[in-house]
Amino acid sequence: MSETELVLRSTRVVTPEGTRAASVTVQDGKIVAVLPHDAAVPAGARVEDFGDDVLLPGLVDTHVHVNDPGRTEWEGFWTATRAAAAGGITTLVDMPLNSLPPTTNTANLDIKREVARSKAHIDVGFWGGAIPGNVKDLRPLHEAGVFGFKCFLSPSGVDEFPQVDQEQLAAALGEIAAFDGLLIVHAEDPGHLDAAPEAHGPKYADFLASRPRVSENDAIAGLIDLARKLDARVHVLHLSSAEALPLIAAARADGVKITVETCPHFLTLTAEEVPDGATEFKCCPPIREAGNQDALWQGLADGTIDCIVSDHSPSTTDLKTPDFGTAWGGISSLQLGLPAIWTAARERGHGLEDVVRWMSAAPARLVGLGAKGAIAPGRDADFAVLAPEETFTVDPADLQHRNKITAYAGKTLHGVVRSTWLRGRKINDGTALAEPTGELLERPRA
Numbered sequence: 001m002s003e004t005e006l007v008l009r010s011t012r013v014v015t016p017e018g019t020r021a022a023s024v025t026v027q028d029g030k031i032v033a034v035l036p037h038d039a040a041v042p043a044g045a046r047v048e049d050f051g052d053d054v055l056l057p058g059l060v061d062t063h064v065h066v067n068d069p070g071r072t073e074w075e076g077f078w079t080a081t082r083a084a085a086a087g088g089i090t091t092l093v094d095m096p097l098n099s100l101p102p103t104t105n106t107a108n109l110d111i112k113r114e115v116a117r118s119k120a121h122i123d124v125g126f127w128g129g130a131i132p133g134n135v136k137d138l139r140p141l142h143e144a145g146v147f148g149f150k151c152f153l154s155p156s157g158v159d160e161f162p163q164v165d166q167e168q169l170a171a172a173l174g175e176i177a178a179f180d181g182l183l184i185v186h187a188e189d190p191g192h193l194d195a196a197p198e199a200h201g202p203k204y205a206d207f208l209a210s211r212p213r214v215s216e217n218d219a220i221a222g223l224i225d226l227a228r229k230l231d232a233r234v235h236v237l238h239l240s241s242a243e244a245l246p247l248i249a250a251a252r253a254d255g256v257k258i259t260v261e262t263c264p265h266f267l268t269l270t271a272e273e274v275p276d277g278a279t280e281f282k283c284c285p286p287i288r289e290a291g292n293q294d295a296l297w298q299g300l301a302d303g304t305i306d307c308i309v310s311d312h313s314p315s316t317t318d319l320k321t322p323d324f325g326t327a328w329g330g331i332s333s334l335q336l337g338l339p340a341i342w343t344a345a346r347e348r349g350h351g352l353e354d355v356v357r358w359m360s361a362a363p364a365r366l367v368g369l370g371a372k373g374a375i376a377p378g379r380d381a382d383f384a385v386l387a388p389e390e391t392f393t394v395d396p397a398d399l400q401h402r403n404k405i406t407a408y409a410g411k412t413l414h415g416v417v418r419s420t421w422l423r424g425r426k427i428n429d430g431t432a433l434a435e436p437t438g439e440l441l442e443r444p445r446a
């Protein structure tokens with residue numbers, strides 16, 4: 001019988017019931033109890049007292065492009081999971097594209113797992129991919145433990161991961177619904193993108209005009225219709241257009257099984273502030289105007305938007321040319337998501353409980369990880385320790401990302417991550433990172 005090995009104490013512990021002074025006891029990597037702050041320490045247990053720094057559940061980021069193997073010069077499991085740990089994230093789920101091979105069959109999933117195993121500083125799970133012609137691979141991937149399947153309705157940016165047309169989408173979703181899987185969708189309508197003026201040159205306004213809101217709105221409307229017809233579970237990735245929120249809210253009220261995420265860049269950066277040629281701000285769908293951002297925050301406040309996840313999608317510097325037409329589309333923010341969101345959230349009157357709901361509890365629920373997402377008995381002892389009142393100025397040199405390109409350079413943010421804990425072990429103390437102890441996660445079986 002093992003004994004309580006660790007007691008984590010703080011005057012501000014964020015639990016599902018609210019924030020309070022508490023002592024959290026840990027045994028064999030699991031939370032045993034959340035006790036009063038002054039509870040007696042069991043004999044032999046080590047105490048870590050964080051004073052007034054806040055103890056949060058480790059964040060769960062279900063939208064990360066690790067790109068490993070194959071494009072490890074863009075990012076890799078070693079660098080991505082170190083950056084995540086430095087940012088208070090203890091679980092990530094890797095997107096099925098931008099690595100070579102993409103995660104579109106079980107042989108490729110095996111390759112990905114083999115590569116990730118020795119490099120994971122945090123827990124890592126995998127999404128599968130739905131592409132033209134791989135319907136037969138979906139069930140085997142599901143049985144092999146992927147958390148769901150990603151597809152694109154418009155070009156993905158890489159040739160080996162083609163988009164699906166409406167017929168292929170229906171075939172994939174029908175198959176996925178048959179085993180009660182989850183389809184996660186990059187929802188931009190290719191017809192509207194084709195009809196829009198082409199992106200070109202250094203002006204952000206020209207890029208923004210090439211990815212109109214209607215493209216997202218109509219793609220989501222179509223997805224809702226299909227999910228309703230097939231009684232299937234769907235999730236809208238990286239929502240940028242707030243105009244789609246009423247559609248999503250109405251569909252959900254009507255029983256359609258749809259969830260939605262948005263990202264730190266849509267909530268903290270605006271089209272108006274992007275300098276000419278600053279393609280570190282380029283992503284698809286795009287960062288939109290300040291008014292749209294206000295409406296996204298409203299969607300979070302009223303519960304229409306479930307999660308905030310990074311969509312960390314890095315590349316090498318040379319691919320970030322100063323032309324918005326040709327530059328790689330993707331924003332790196334794995335290490336900065338928590339302070340970026342906390343800085344904006346506090347200004348809008350939200351508490352850390354809200355941030356934890358959006359960035360830990362809801363993403364954990366999306367992928368069915370019942371052991372993650374809360375400080376509660378029985379959960380994994382995954383934590384972030386945050387000094388929420390402290391500020392820092394983003395210096396790209398401080399990032400653990402492989403490529404230190406960031407749209408947040410020079411911004412002053414609230415919230416310093418003091419340390420990050422995975423299964424009761426400190427994996428990051430703000431300056432140094434421990435050797436990798438992350439595990440590869442599979443979708444929990446019912």
Ligand SMILES: [Zn+2]
Binds near residue numbers: 095311313
């Ligand atoms: Zn993405």
